[in-house]
Amino acid sequence: MSDDPEVLLDVKDLTVRFGVKRGGLFGEPKYLYAVDDISFQIKRGKTLAIVGESGSGKTTAALAVARLVEAYKGTVDLDGTDFLTLEDEDLRQARAKMQFIFQDPYSSLNPRVRAEKIVREPLDNLESGAKEDRQQIVDKLFEAVGLHPEQQRLFPHQFSGGQRQRIGIARALATQPDLIICDEPVSALDVAVQAQILNLLRKLQTDFGLTFLFISHDLGVVQHMCDTIVVMYMGKVVEYADRLSLFNNPLHPYTVALLSAVPSVDKKRRAEMKRILIPGDPPDPLDLPKGCRFANRCPVAIERCKTEQPILNEVALGHQVACHLVDERAVSPLS
Amino acid sequence: MSTNPLIPKDNVPIARHPAAEAWEMFRRNHAAMVALVVLSAIVLVAIFGPYIYPIDPFDMVWAPFSPPGVDGFILGTDYLGRDLLAAIIHGARVSILIGLAAALMSVFIGVTVGALAGFYRGWVEEVLMRITEFFQVLPTLLFSMVIVALFGASLPMITFAIGIVSWTAVARITRSEFLRIRELEYVTASRASGTKNSKLMFKVILPNALPPIIVQAALMVGSAILFEAGLSFLGLTDPNVVSWGQVIGSNRQYILDAGYTVTIPGIAIFVTVLAISLVGDGLNDALNPKLRQR
Structure with a gap:
């Protein structure tokens, strides 16, 4: 449990x-470590982003925090309660404090349920208050996310992608949660709608004092939304820093490469930033290298990187990085 | 806070229930519509026929082997001089009742087994699916004959005997649908908002798994009627009630001399089962979203 009262969510280890395959009767069971020993903290009212490429474990991490995938070990401390040790009824009640916005607005709404009932479901599950009160909350939520009250009676397929995501957001807000986990909430939407949804999320954050855990692979979105950023690669945290430090002084070679891939309309910035291509593929997650997991693709890897796993080190205030080539001077090995 | 200016207010579509859309699709299948009319007529006959035509099918009312249309008996008389039309009308009740009850029973068992197996996975699935396989490899007709022979040929026992051998298909369909749907995001979303397991299973997943189950159930009513006909042809039937298969069975020795005594109940079975199959096919069109765009 965290001592800092400012911290809302404290994830440790x-x-x-x-389990991947049983390997016959006597075979050793093999395990794929989708999320490997990650820790981070989110302060109240702030937004933390987990970024990384497909398969880096960011979505699995989010699902494990919300107890939608069982974690193997670690603690998820939300405002003093360890989410991972809660059981049945306690967990069901505690879920009200932590809600989830899903990536795909086309599959995250039950096609046979009217919009108003989708939004009301979390309230119905908690059996909080009278039925009329719940309906009033639903009315307010529809207004808050910018939908018409007439649309309450419609079925999900009668909405556009952006509207569907608004329904998903209204559902997440229904129980007045402290934390909302947004799993790539805009990646399935087109760009114009993305901006609307992101602005809506920001507005709701200030209106309701929400804390976000934001999963994304889009660094442009992250820069717009987030205060702190965790960069993941192959289930490990490679860099953990506040927005300014990360975008102004990316240290891990992987982060540098990721940032160099963000398109920019700024001519000056484009000239400064050399695109760094990382060759090859990520290692086989079932047969991870002994050393740094990025070593086989890293342009500056040395012998030590292949034999020794780097640990997360605080190299500057609020800036942690897991790389042998970065020391207290906080200079990226690529610069 | 203002509402979204991008959605003009008069552009809000009307709320249509999925059932209304399904009916629209069903109506486009002409064969199914005809079959539905035929089936409705048969059901009406089964319900009201005995009151309109109150001749007891077991009464010997005329000379044996009177051909159809002769002596005022529209469908003629059988080898004991019993009115065949009365047998068809009264038999419709039994055949359709057994068909419905047996199908209902298989759906009940099949959905329960399939839902538990598909939802909980793990050892629950292993155990339930091995039991399902056990029932699948049983020779179905033989097994139900044994049940009826052992426990007596009453209507409930015949229904049970048919139901117990035909639920496996429903169980497998339900399980596969559950396996697919439980991974969808809206189920995870529902779980994330604190929905209880029982509600997840029967209120969230099951309604979405229903279309193929309904189609299978409709087809099963037809096969249950056939099954009952088979059993009663073999004499494994309640001797106190008349059914179509029983009429065929009791007249089978005279098939060469008085063919109509077995043909007429045969046609009744054929038409009913065909109508049910076509309606099932129409339901498949109506409820299967993959065919919607066709």
Whole structure:
């Protein structure tokens, strides 16, 4: 449990593994470590982003925090309660404090349920208050996310992608949660709608004092939305810093490469930033290298990187990085 | 806070229930519509026929082997001089009742087994699916004959005997639908908002898994009627009630001399089962969203 009262969510040593195959009767069970020993904290009212490429474990980490995937070990401390040790009824009640916005607005709404009932479901599950009160809350939520009251009676397929995501957001807000986990909430939407939804999320954050855990692979979105950023690669945290430090002084070679891939309309910035291509593929998650997991693609890797796993080090105030080539001077090995 | 200016207010579509859309699709299938009319007529006959035509099918009312249309008996008389039309009308009740009850029973068992197996996975699934396989490999007709022979040929026992051998298909369909739907985001979303397991299973997943189950159930009513006909042809039937298969069975020795005594109940079975199959096919069109765009 965190001593800092400012901290809302404190994740420690979170590990998620999946058994891959039984390997016959006597074979050793093999495990895929989708999330390997990650820790981070989010302060009240702030937004933390987890970024990384497909398969880096960011979504699994989010699902494990919300107890939608079982973690192998670690703690998820939300405002003093360890989410991972809660059981049945306690967990069901506690879920009201932590809600989820899903990536795909086309599959995250039950096609047979009217919009108003989708939004009301979390309230119905808690059986909080009278039925009329719940309906009033639904009315307010529809207004808050910018939908017409007439649309309450419609079915999900009668909405556009952006409207569907608004329904998903209204559902997440229904129980007045402290934390909302947004799993790539805009990646399935087109750009114009993305901006609307992101602005809506920001507005709701200030209106309701929400804290966000934001999962994304889009650094442009992250820069717009987030205060702190966790960069993941192959289930590990490679860099953990506040927005300014990360975008102005990316240290890990992987982060530098990621940032160099963000398109920019700024001519000056484009000239400064050399695109760094990272060759090859990520290693086999079932047969991870002994050393740094990025070593086989890293342009500056040395012998030590292949044999020794780097640990997360605080190299500057609020800036942690897991790389052998970065020291207290906080200079990226690529510069 | 203002509402979204991008959605003009008069552009809000009307709320249509999925059932209304399904009916629209069903109506486009002409064969199914005809079959629905035929089936409705048969059901009406089964319900009201015995009151309109109150001749007891077991009464010997005329000379044996009177051909259809002769002596005022529209469908003629059988080898004991019993009115065949009365047998068809009264038999409709039994055949359709057994068909419905047996299908209902298989749906009940099949959905329960399939839902538990598909939802909980793990050892629950292993155990339930092995039991399902056990029932699948049983020779179905033989097994139900044994049940009826052992426990007596009453209507409930015949229904049970048919239901117990035909639920496996429903169980497998339900399980596969559950396996697919439980991974969808709206189920995870529902779980994330604190929905209880029982509600997740029967209120969230099951309604979305229903279309193929309904189609299967409709087809099963037809096969249950056939099954009952088979059993009663073999004499495994309640001797106190008349059914179509029983009429065929009791007249089978005279098939060469008085063919109509077995043909007429045969046609009744054929038409009913065909109508049910076509309606099932129409339901498939109506409820299967993958065919919607066709």
